[in-house]
Amino acid sequence: MKIDIKKIEEIVGENNYSDNIADLYVYSSDASVHQAMPAVIVKPKTIEEVQKIVCYANKKKIPVTPRGAGSGTSGHTVPIDGGIVLDLKQMNRILEIRPEDMLVRVEPGVVDDDLNRALNQYGLFYPPAPASSRIATIGGEIAANASGVRSVKYGATRDYVLGMKVVLADGSLVNLGSNTRVHSAGYQLERLIVGSEGTLGIVVEATMRITPLPKFRCLAVANFNSLKDAGNTISDIITSGSQPSMLELMDKVGIIAVNKAMNLGLPEVGAIILFEADGNVKEAVDYEMKKMKGICEKHGGSGIEMSYDAAERKRLFSGRKKLFAALSRYKEGIICTDLADDMGVPNSKIAQTAEKIHEIAERNNVIMAVYGHCGSGVIHTKIMFDTTKKSQWKDAERVIEELYDYVHSVGGVTSAEHGIGLSKAPAWKKARSDILPMMKAIKKALDPNNILNPHKLMDAPDDWVKATNLRYNVRS
Amino acid sequence: MKIDIKKIEEIVGENNYSDNIADLYVYSSDASVHQAMPAVIVKPKTIEEVQKIVCYANKKKIPVTPRGAGSGTSGHTVPIDGGIVLDLKQMNRILEIRPEDMLVRVEPGVVDDDLNRALNQYGLFYPPAPASSRIATIGGEIAANASGVRSVKYGATRDYVLGMKVVLADGSLVNLGSNTRVHSAGYQLERLIVGSEGTLGIVVEATMRITPLPKFRCLAVANFNSLKDAGNTISDIITSGSQPSMLELMDKVGIIAVNKAMNLGLPEVGAIILFEADGNVKEAVDYEMKKMKGICEKHGGSGIEMSYDAAERKRLFSGRKKLFAALSRYKEGIICTDLADDMGVPNSKIAQTAEKIHEIAERNNVIMAVYGHCGSGVIHTKIMFDTTKKSQWKDAERVIEELYDYVHSVGGVTSAEHGIGLSKAPAWKKARSDILPMMKAIKKALDPNNILNPHKLMDAPDDWVKATNLRYNVRS
Numbered sequence: 001m002k003i004d005i006k007k008i009e010e011i012v013g014e015n016n017y018s019d020n021i022a023d024l025y026v027y028s029s030d031a032s033v034h035q036a037m038p039a040v041i042v043k044p045k046t047i048e049e050v051q052k053i054v055c056y057a058n059k060k061k062i063p064v065t066p067r068g069a070g071s072g073t074s075g076h077t078v079p080i081d082g083g084i085v086l087d088l089k090q091m092n093r094i095l096e097i098r099p100e101d102m103l104v105r106v107e108p109g110v111v112d113d114d115l116n117r118a119l120n121q122y123g124l125f126y127p128p129a130p131a132s133s134r135i136a137t138i139g140g141e142i143a144a145n146a147s148g149v150r151s152v153k154y155g156a157t158r159d160y161v162l163g164m165k166v167v168l169a170d171g172s173l174v175n176l177g178s179n180t181r182v183h184s185a186g187y188q189l190e191r192l193i194v195g196s197e198g199t200l201g202i203v204v205e206a207t208m209r210i211t212p213l214p215k216f217r218c219l220a221v222a223n224f225n226s227l228k229d230a231g232n233t234i235s236d237i238i239t240s241g242s243q244p245s246m247l248e249l250m251d252k253v254g255i256i257a258v259n260k261a262m263n264l265g266l267p268e269v270g271a272i273i274l275f276e277a278d279g280n281v282k283e284a285v286d287y288e289m290k291k292m293k294g295i296c297e298k299h300g301g302s303g304i305e306m307s308y309d310a311a312e313r314k315r316l317f318s319g320r321k322k323l324f325a326a327l328s329r330y331k332e333g334i335i336c337t338d339l340a341d342d343m344g345v346p347n348s349k350i351a352q353t354a355e356k357i358h359e360i361a362e363r364n365n366v367i368m369a370v371y372g373h374c375g376s377g378v379i380h381t382k383i384m385f386d387t388t389k390k391s392q393w394k395d396a397e398r399v400i401e402e403l404y405d406y407v408h409s410v411g412g413v414t415s416a417e418h419g420i421g422l423s424k425a426p427a428w429k430k431a432r433s434d435i436l437p438m439m440k441a442i443k444k445a446l447d448p449n450n451i452l453n454p455h456k457l458m459d460a461p462d463d464w465v466k467a468t469n470l471r472y473n474v475r476s
Numbered sequence: 477m478k479i480d481i482k483k484i485e486e487i488v489g490e491n492n493y494s495d496n497i498a499d500l501y502v503y504s505s506d507a508s509v510h511q512a513m514p515a516v517i518v519k520p521k522t523i524e525e526v527q528k529i530v531c532y533a534n535k536k537k538i539p540v541t542p543r544g545a546g547s548g549t550s551g552h553t554v555p556i557d558g559g560i561v562l563d564l565k566q567m568n569r570i571l572e573i574r575p576e577d578m579l580v581r582v583e584p585g586v587v588d589d590d591l592n593r594a595l596n597q598y599g600l601f602y603p604p605a606p607a608s609s610r611i612a613t614i615g616g617e618i619a620a621n622a623s624g625v626r627s628v629k630y631g632a633t634r635d636y637v638l639g640m641k642v643v644l645a646d647g648s649l650v651n652l653g654s655n656t657r658v659h660s661a662g663y664q665l666e667r668l669i670v671g672s673e674g675t676l677g678i679v680v681e682a683t684m685r686i687t688p689l690p691k692f693r694c695l696a697v698a699n700f701n702s703l704k705d706a707g708n709t710i711s712d713i714i715t716s717g718s719q720p721s722m723l724e725l726m727d728k729v730g731i732i733a734v735n736k737a738m739n740l741g742l743p744e745v746g747a748i749i750l751f752e753a754d755g756n757v758k759e760a761v762d763y764e765m766k767k768m769k770g771i772c773e774k775h776g777g778s779g780i781e782m783s784y785d786a787a788e789r790k791r792l793f794s795g796r797k798k799l800f801a802a803l804s805r806y807k808e809g810i811i812c813t814d815l816a817d818d819m820g821v822p823n824s825k826i827a828q829t830a831e832k833i834h835e836i837a838e839r840n841n842v843i844m845a846v847y848g849h850c851g852s853g854v855i856h857t858k859i860m861f862d863t864t865k866k867s868q869w870k871d872a873e874r875v876i877e878e879l880y881d882y883v884h885s886v887g888g889v890t891s892a893e894h895g896i897g898l899s900k901a902p903a904w905k906k907a908r909s910d911i912l913p914m915m916k917a918i919k920k921a922l923d924p925n926n927i928l929n930p931h932k933l934m935d936a937p938d939d940w941v942k943a944t945n946l947r948y949n950v951r952s
Contacts, residue, residue: 100715100824123717145660156658158667159635174910178889180820181852182632184621184671185889185896185904186933187915191634191667195660212717239576241599241688243756280719284760344656348576376657413654413661420661428661434650438922439663445921446914457662 003039003062003084011052016043016090027067027085028471032338034075034422035471038065038085045090047165047173047204054202055171057084057451065453066198068109068140071132073338074421076143076197080455080468086202088139094118095205103162103179104210108139108203124210127154130417131324139203144419145195152238152375153245153278156417158194160209166193166201169447179207192442197419198453200446214278216285217245219313220293222301223269227251227358227370230271231351233299234374237275238347242291246276247375248320251354253330254369258319261326266319267303271354274320275375282308320371327369327382334367335387335472339423340400343407344377344416353410357381360402364395378416387472397465400427422467425460479515479538479560487528492519492566503543503561504947508814509940510551510898511947514541514561521566523641523649523680530678531647533560533927541929542674544585544616547608549814550897552619552673556931556944562678564615570594571681579638579655581683584615600686603630606893607800615679620895621671625796628714628851629721629754632893634670636685642669642677645923655683668918673895674929676922690754692761693721695789696769698777699745703727703834703846706747707827709775710850713751714823718767722752723851724796727830729806730845734795737802742795743779747830750796751851752789796847803845803858810843811863811948815899816876819883820853820892829886833857836878840871854892863948873941876903898943901936 008017018024019040029035039062044050057064063083070077079085092109099122106115112126112133119125129148130136136146142164147156163177177183177190193200224230234247250272258264266272273296277288285308293304307313319326327336345353354370357379361368365385372380383399385392404414404427414420414428429436439458443450450459461467484493494500495516505511515538520526533540539559546553555561568585575598582591588602588609595601605624606612612622618640623632639653653659653666669676700706710723726748734740742748749772753764761784769780783789795802803812821829830846833855837844841861848856859875861868880890880903890896890904905912915934919926926935937943 098822098824100711101822102714103822145658145664147658151658155635156660158664159631168914172910172913174914175908176911178820179822179887180889180892181823182621182623182627182854182892183820183889184632184818184891184893185820185900186671186908186911187676187918188621188634188667188671189911189914191664191670194667195662195664200663212719235576238578241756243688279760280717281757281760281763284755284757287757342660344654344659344661346574346577346579346655347657348574378658411655413656413659415660416656416658417660424661432651432662434648435652435662435665437648438644438650438665441921442663442918445917 005040007056008040008042012042012044012049016045017041030070030075030077031073032075032078032421032423033470033472034078034468036078036080036468037082038079039082041085041087043087043090050167050202050204051171051173053084053086054167054169058169058171058449061449061451063454064451066202068137069135071136072140072144072421073341073418074423076419076421076456078422078468080422089137091204097122099124101179102210103207105205105207106138107205108137110138112136112138112141119210120213123213125213126160126208126210128157128160138206142194142203142206143197145417147373147376147378147417149246149248149373151373152247153243158191161190161194161206162209163207164190164193164203165205167204168201169449169452177207197421197456199443199456200452215280216282216308217276217278217313218285218289218306218308219274219276219316220289220304220306221316222273222296223267223303224271224273224299224301226270227354228351229299230273231354233273233296233301234350235347236295237292238375240295242288244275244292244375245278246274248274249371249374250320250323251370253367254323254371257326257330258323261329262322264319274317323371327384330367330384333386334384336382336384337387339383339396340403341381342415342418343379343412345379345407345410345412347377349410349412350374353379353407356406357403360399364399366395366399388475390474390476393465393474420457422456422460423464425457426462426464429458481516483532484516484518488518488520488525492521493517506546506548506551506553508549508551508554508897508899509946509948510554510944512554512556512944513558514555515558517561517563519563519566526643526678526680527647527649529560529562530643530645534645534647534925537925537927539930540927542678544613545611547612548616548620548897549817549894550899552895552897552932554898554944556898565613567680573598575600577655578686579683580686581681582614583681584613584679586614588612588614588617595686596689599689601689602636602684602686604633604636614682618670618679618682619673621893623849623852623854623893625722625724625849627849628723629719634667637666637670637682638685639683640666640669640679641681643680644677645925645928653683673897673932675919675932676928691756692758692784693752693754693789694761694765694782694784695750695752695792696765696780696782697792698749698772699743699779700747700749700777702746703830704827705775706749707830709749709772709777710826711823712771713768714851716771718764720751720768720851721754722750724750725847725850726796726799727846729843730799730847733802733806734799737805738798740795750793799847803860806843806860809862810860812858812860813863815859815872816879817857818891818894819855819888821855821883821886821888823853825886825888826850829855829883832882833879836875840875842871842875864951866950866952869941869950896933898932898936899940901933902938902940905934
């Protein structure tokens with residue numbers, strides 16, 4: 001697997017690749033615990049360049065790992081087999097905004113917030129937005145089927161992909177999907193690509209459905225004595241037929257962390273819920289907010305603050321927005337890791353899963369935060385521990401196993417919106433062994449030389465600790 | 477390919493199969509123009525029976541064509557290679573309604589209207605509903621990615637499938653997807669199955685997302701002088717950011733037909749639009765209705781009738797509801813055929829496509845009705861002609877070719893919600909030649925013996941006229 005650097009330079013030009021060790025190091029990890037060195041970073045600017053690179057790699061059987069912002073938490077973009085990391089951030093043009101067809105055509109490196117800033121001028125928006133929307137690219141969001149805070153009303157990336165251009169493993173370009181709201185014209189291949197984590201093809205252009213910005217948004221915060229009360233409130237809101245445009249949970253660990261990091265002075269109660277409704281008519285938003293407020297109060301929710309004002313909403317949301325970054329400030333000497341950081345459970349299982357997470361954490365000597373887009377069943381966590389100690393990594397291993405066994409036992413999934421990658425693969429493969437042959441058959445049919453992001457998902461190693469280096473200094 | 481009838485009887489019992497010629501004849505056609513005789517009809521009652529039948533067929537390389545109501549319009553369930561027709565209508569149990577998780581688990585033979593009657597008791601509904609919802613099964617709707625009158629707000633079947641159990645070509649059972657609103661846990665295989673027309677696996681159970689019934693629905697009808705005005709109104713309503721829950725078009729041919737068939741006394745204007753809004757707060761529904769009414773009036777819409785009342789809404793919708801059946805009454809001596817009966821175009825191309833359809837029809841001596849769920853870009857047509865005459869079939873062939881060339885030239889798709897099957901395959905294959913190898917590779921990977929609904933979609937014959945018998949008496 002010797003890479004011909006001259007060939008690479010010929011394709012993308014001398015300024016658009018690097019095999020400098022410092023650059024390779026930067027690209028050796030993402031937001032996960034994993035680290036592995038690529039042989040070369042390639043930064044294509046056109047579809048043709050992607051085709052030529054992939055075509056060359058396929059002939060020489062060189063692994064190609066596509067990468068957007070590198071904000072993935074499960075190791076999707078860590079090049080476990082070395083080879084080429086394909087950085088798509090330079091393909092970042094918004095090609096076309098078509099309000100008359102309610103769609104937008106973008107290159108994969110377009111950043112989510114940039115897209116929304118452009119759309120806002122037309123009174124439109126693109127709903128799926130992970131917490132990392134400031135840096136996350138549309139290509140990366142497609143790879144992981146990202147959903148974000150408004151998924152409870154608006155759904156996930158898979159619900160917005162209309163069509164896409166994809167470079168397949170042999171370097172050929174296919175044009176999947178349609179320019180229309182619905183289609184029944186051949187396999188829904190564009191939806192197969194969503195969530196495939198770069199293993200089936202390289203998305204080089206995407207046509208996404210967009211939707212009108214609502215005239216009114218009202219956001220509220222409510223405090224709860226216990227995580228159980230907060231979780232049950234969320235379940236009840238959904239079952240009641242309420243239609244929140246956001247329904248977020250944040251536990252005490254999260255509250256303490258944002259207070260420490262940002263000095264917010266939030267009451268350090270059992271849990272906080274954020275709920276939002278949106279619409280074009282204030283009476284309708286009022287109705288939804290009043291109904292949700294009533295359900296909060298029924299479960300002991302207190303200190304409810306509510307606002308339509310954009311600046312006030314930003315303030316109310318600030319703790320949740322910065323939670324991820326703040327968690328590392330929770331306690332001196334412990335590090336916040338992305339391991340079992342994302343799961344999905346049926347709506348009725350939110351409270352019990354949230355409580356179970358704390359119980360498992362305590363029993364295994366780690367700290368875990370529980371938060372996320374619980375209105376759509378998305379639970380996020382972080383496992384926080386002393387990463388310098390081997391014994392604490394063993395603790396983390398036990399936590400992950402116990403946690404996912406529990407999530408699967410209540411009908412949940414290993415990942416709701418972050419993807420499987422490397423970290424979650426062992427737990428996921430154990431739970432979903434029946435679908436692995438089907439996935440492997442499709443992978444082999446489309447990528448017979450196994451060059452596209454190899455050894456991820458169904459082909460990932462069975463031991464996530466040994467899968468790659470850990471990007472932590474484990475001393476004792 | 478000799479089928480061992482004893483073996484079939486052993487699997488499903490003596491009352492659940494037939495090779496009686498009268499039965500075979502019934503199952504030799506659907507709502508399309510095609511006809512081909514199966515060797516045996518098998519009516520399984522359990523997943524295990526489906527597995528055993530498919531396993532046997534795979535060993536003997538016998539084609540298996542799954543079938544729901546047989547209401548498909550493109551020949552999906554016509555057994556072009558003979559073999560087994562698998563009638564899934566006996567697997568019609570609603571297994572579980574879980575309002576607490578906003579999902580329902582059903583067998584594939586459950587009829588859409590039956591499901592909605594059951595859900596309505598909980599204040600819930602399943603939005604995708606084709607005009608044939610009185611007989612259409614959920615399995616069939618999954619096969620075609622059906623969408624229906626409310627797709628403009630609620631989307632298509634693909635947006636509601638959470639998970640499914642599928643029997644693959646080797647008889648193995650896989651459990652795809654999740655019980656959660658979103659997931660990023662492996663390939664979105666459940667969405668690959670949607671719209672695959674029975675070529676990749678047999679859906680034996682489906683978990684579908686459901687949603688609260690709105691408290692208010694308001695429906696209106698508006699009359700327009702021309703099809704162009706009506707089409708432009710629809711485009712403008714969507715571009716304006718209005719959120720109709722229904723936005724339907726019906727042309728003069730349709731109006732005349734329903735007047736003849738049902739004596740409705742509708743004004744025989746250029747076109748009629750039906751628009752609906754729904755919601756939990758009347759002020760919000762009023763707002764949307766008023767906004768849409770204003771856009772109608774701007775384009776010369778007149779005689780606008782509007783009602784919240786269920787019985788009145790039923791009356792206003794009655795013409796559209798019965799349109800399909802009524803069209804055969806349009807003119808003595810001509811027959812209404814399902815050929816180029818379904819297409820999707822971008823929102824901005826509705827008026828010009830509708831006009832083009834009439835122009836092509838006139839120039840080629842056939843009559844065509846234009847109607848459909850135009851708010852989501854779905855245009856339906858029927859080609860009406862004297863099916864006893866060979867020359868008229870030639871006319872129909874020209875119409876289809878011209879029409880789909882036009883639809884593809886404006887960025888549209890060959891089918892929006894009816895599927896490709898046999899009738900639409902030549903036009904679709906011509907337009908989408910780039911994706912055929914990818915589809916064939918997936919098909920071969922999952923069904924190496926090509927037993928599941930063979931020779932449909934990408935593998936369909938290039939000449940739809942010669943693909944099968946035509947189920948018409950062509951005399952001269």
